[in-house]
Amino acid sequence: MANENIKKVKRPSNSGGKILFKNKFLERLTRTHISVPITILCIFATGMVAWAVYYNLLSSPTIISMFFAGMLTFSLVEYLVHRYLFHITPNSKAKEKLQYTIHGVHHEFPKDVERLAMPPVLSAIISVVLLFLFVWAMGDYALAFLPGFLVGYCAYLGVHFIVHAWSPPNNFFKKLWINHSIHHYKDNQIAFGVSSPLWDYVFGTIRRKK
Numbered sequence: 001m002a003n004e005n006i007k008k009v010k011r012p013s014n015s016g017g018k019i020l021f022k023n024k025f026l027e028r029l030t031r032t033h034i035s036v037p038i039t040i041l042c043i044f045a046t047g048m049v050a051w052a053v054y055y056n057l058l059s060s061p062t063i064i065s066m067f068f069a070g071m072l073t074f075s076l077v078e079y080l081v082h083r084y085l086f087h088i089t090p091n092s093k094a095k096e097k098l099q100y101t102i103h104g105v106h107h108e109f110p111k112d113v114e115r116l117a118m119p120p121v122l123s124a125i126i127s128v129v130l131l132f133l134f135v136w137a138m139g140d141y142a143l144a145f146l147p148g149f150l151v152g153y154c155a156y157l158g159v160h161f162i163v164h165a166w167s168p169p170n171n172f173f174k175k176l177w178i179n180h181s182i183h184h185y186k187d188n189q190i191a192f193g194v195s196s197p198l199w200d201y202v203f204g205t206i207r208r209k210k
Contacts, residue, residue: 031114034161037123038154044127045147045154052143063144070148071155078156079199083192110184113165117157156195163194182207 049067052058058066086103090096106112118126127150134142134149159176168177175197183191190207193200200206 032117032119033114034117034157036120037117038157040120040124041127041150041154044124045150048131048143048147052140057140058144062141066141066144067148067151070145070150071152072148073145074149074152074156075193075196076199077149078152078195079193079203082194083205087188087192107184107188110164113161117161152195159195179207 049063052063086099088095088099090099117123127146130149131142131146134146138145160180163177163180168174176194179191179197179200180194187207190205191197191200192205197206
C-alpha cells in the first residue's frame, strides 16, 4: 500500500528546507555536513581493524572476508530500513509525526543537503551500541565485520549526498541517480536501494521497463 504520509506531502521543493524543532539546539542536531559523520565513522572503523591486526586477533583473509560480509549486510539493512521503517504507513498522529521527521521531510525537501545523514552524535552512539552487540554476538570477528558495516553506511551517505547535490555523470553510475530520482519523483514504493539496486532486484522493487 502506498505511503499516504509521503504521498500527500507537497510537491518536492528543489530549494530551502524546513524547521522541525523550535528549540535551536535540537534543530541544529538535525543538521550536519556529510563529511562529519563519514569522517567519524571511518576513523572508528579504521581503529577497529588496526586493533585486530596489531593484536593478531584475526587473520588477513578473515578480516577481508568479514569486512565485505559487513558491507553486504549493511546494504540489506539499508534496503529494509528504507522500505519498512522510513516508509511506514502511519496509523496515528504520533507515527505520522515520527515518519515525517525521520524521512518525510527529506521527500519534501530533497535538496536540503544538511539533512542527508544522521547527526554525528547519534551516529557515534549507534556505532558504539553496535560494537557491543556485535562483539557479544560474534566475538573478535566483530572487529572486521562492524568496520565493513560502517563503511557500507559511509558509502550510502556518500552516494545519497552526491545524487542529491551533483548532476548525474555520463557513465554506468548514472543508474544510481536514475533509481533515486524515480523513488523521489515517480513512485516512492520502488527503488529503495540508494547505494546499490541489488536488493531491489532481489525483492522485486526495481522499476520495470514498460
